[in-house]
Amino acid sequence: MNDFNKKLGKLKGNTNPFSVPKGYFESFPTELQEKIIYENREYIWIIKLFRFVKPQVALGLMIVAFALIAITTVNFIQTNSSNSTIDNDLYTRTIEVDASEFTEQHFIDVLLDDKKKVNDHSTEDSEFYIHYLIDEDIDYQTLIEALY
Secondary structure (H helix, E strand, O other): OHHHHHHHHHHHOOOOOOOOOOOHHHHHHHHHHHHHHHHHHHHHHHHHHHHHHHHHHHHHHHHHHHHHHHHHHHHHHHHHHHHHOOOHHHHHHHHHHHHOOOOHHHHHHHHHHHHHHHHOOOHHHHHHHHHHHHHOOOOHHHHHHHHO
């Protein structure tokens, strides 16, 4: 290998073709720091803008999401309620036409029939309840007050 180096030295000479410029190592740290600071300056305004705009964008998106949920809920409720109710015109027509078919006596009879149904108990049920209350030793005065 040593022979090879001698022959190579004779062909090209003993000079190194590569060299470092004068003052390179003295100025390298400052040049590197200036380059880093310059690159950071490019991104600093973007970061500041992002920090300022981020809360407003989040608030805006939250308001939009709330509005979409509210609109969807209202539409859903309206579609369900409109299916179960009748049209106002049909309701008005029904009341006007059908109300004329009933008299005051019809309403009185219906109300009296309802009262009769409430007070109409079979004697077997009544006896069962009476025996139960007696067996449980319930105060009669309490029962009378509860019934009337």
